Amino acid sequence: MTVGSEVKQCLASLKGVEAELSSLALRTEDNESKRTLHETMMTIHEVVQDLKKRVGELEREEGQYKGF
Amino acid sequence: MPDWIDIAIRAIIFAAVLFLITRLLGKKQISELNFFEYVSGITIGSIGAEISTGLERNIFHGIIAIGIFAVIPFVADFISLKSKRFRDFTEGKPTVFIKDGKIMEDNLKKERYTTDELLELLRKKNVFQVADVEFAVLEATGDLSVLLKKENQPLTAKDLNLTVPSIKEPQTIIMDGKILDEPLATIGRSRAWLHTELEKLGVTLENVFLGQVNSYGELTVDLYDDKLQVASPQERPLILSTLKKCQADLELFALGTESKEAKQMYKLNSQKLQEAIDKVTPILKA
Numbered sequence: 001m002t003v004g005s006e007v008k009q010c011l012a013s014l015k016g017v018e019a020e021l022s023s024l025a026l027r028t029e030d031n032e033s034k035r036t037l038h039e040t041m042m043t044i045h046e047v048v049q050d051l052k053k054r055v056g057e058l059e060r061e062e063g064q065y066k067g068f
Numbered sequence: 069m070p071d072w073i074d075i076a077i078r079a080i081i082f083a084a085v086l087f088l089i090t091r092l093l094g095k096k097q098i099s100e101l102n103f104f105e106y107v108s109g110i111t112i113g114s115i116g117a118e119i120s121t122g123l124e125r126n127i128f129h130g131i132i133a134i135g136i137f138a139v140i141p142f143v144a145d146f147i148s149l150k151s152k153r154f155r156d157f158t159e160g161k162p163t164v165f166i167k168d169g170k171i172m173e174d175n176l177k178k179e180r181y182t183t184d185e186l187l188e189l190l191r192k193k194n195v196f197q198v199a200d201v202e203f204a205v206l207e208a209t210g211d212l213s214v215l216l217k218k219e220n221q222p223l224t225a226k227d228l229n230l231t232v233p234s235i236k237e238p239q240t241i242i243m244d245g246k247i248l249d250e251p252l253a254t255i256g257r258s259r260a261w262l263h264t265e266l267e268k269l270g271v272t273l274e275n276v277f278l279g280q281v282n283s284y285g286e287l288t289v290d291l292y293d294d295k296l297q298v299a300s301p302q303e304r305p306l307i308l309s310t311l312k313k314c315q316a317d318l319e320l321f322a323l324g325t326e327s328k329e330a331k332q333m334y335k336l337n338s339q340k341l342q343e344a345i346d347k348v349t350p351i352l353k354a
Binding site for chain 2 (some may be wrong): 009014017020021022026027029030032033036038039044046047048051053054
């Protein structure tokens with residue numbers, strides 16, 4: 001596996017976690033837990049943004065593995 | 069009219085009257101009686117019995133007497149709500165039995181409690197050694213309330229400096245194979261959602277003896293058929309493990325990359341993720 005695809009995999013997992021945290025936050029009854037979950041989701045969102053940028057750079061470098 | 073029919077009618081009327089009155093007097097009447105409630109309870113009962121069998125008595129006189137005896141504790145309760153002194157007088161004051169870890173012998177004597185009875189009350193609170201007790205007080209109701217010395221108290225999350233997530237009460241939404249709509253509405257779920265969740269668990273509604281939803285919206289069920297195994301909710305631990313894996317991946321990328329900028333970015337983000345994991349672990353840990 002190339003570095004590019006590994007990063008992509010990590011990005012995909014993080015996106016999944018982001019979505020699951022968001023749905024968990026919606027379902028949670030307790031307000032404080034809800035807020036913590038939401039904040040965590042926002043942090044992960046920032047990480048996802050950075051990783052996306054990096055994936056773009058990697059795709060430019062290893063053009064043959066493009067497509068995400 | 070034969071006597072026995074008269075008695076039957078009277079008995080039924082008084083059963084109804086007594087039921088109404090005990091309902092009006094409220095829950096307190098059953099659990100803890102103060103002086104007025106104790107006296108009026110006994111009297112109301114005897115009047116009821118007396119009138120329902122004594123045919124020569126006037127039934128309305130009985131009802132009036134019962135009504136008055138029902139009003140007395142009601143009024144007493146009302147005054148006690150307003151006045152502390154009246155409350156102390158009618159309900160009594162608690163007496164301190166153990167203070168600073170020392171038994172107050174004079175107070176024991178005053179309440180006419182023997183040492184054996186004190187030990188018995190302590191044992192009921194699971195205290196077998198008086199030396200473990202910092203403070204104990206005999207409540208007006210006759211219960212002993214015990215404060216253990218700090219080192220003998222159960223360990224709490226606060227003692228350990230543990231962060232624990234706050235939770236809300238779980239709701240029971242299936243009982244005896246039937247859906248309870250009211251609690252379901254309280255947590256904002258529909259029957260369709262419940263059917264989907266049951267399908268995910270692979271059980272039918274009829275087979276569920278009891279189903280509850282916890283603070284995180286996870287459904288747990290107990291089945292009639294105890295031989296069947298039901299999966300426990302795995303979603304939260306799964307999220308946590310995925311998060312941890314991603315964090316480790318980012319650290320690996322940071323080590324692997326040649327580009328200085330990318331290294332910096334990976335490092336920063338792996339730190340961010342680590343902080344997020346630390347924050348959310350108490351909630352996601354099953």
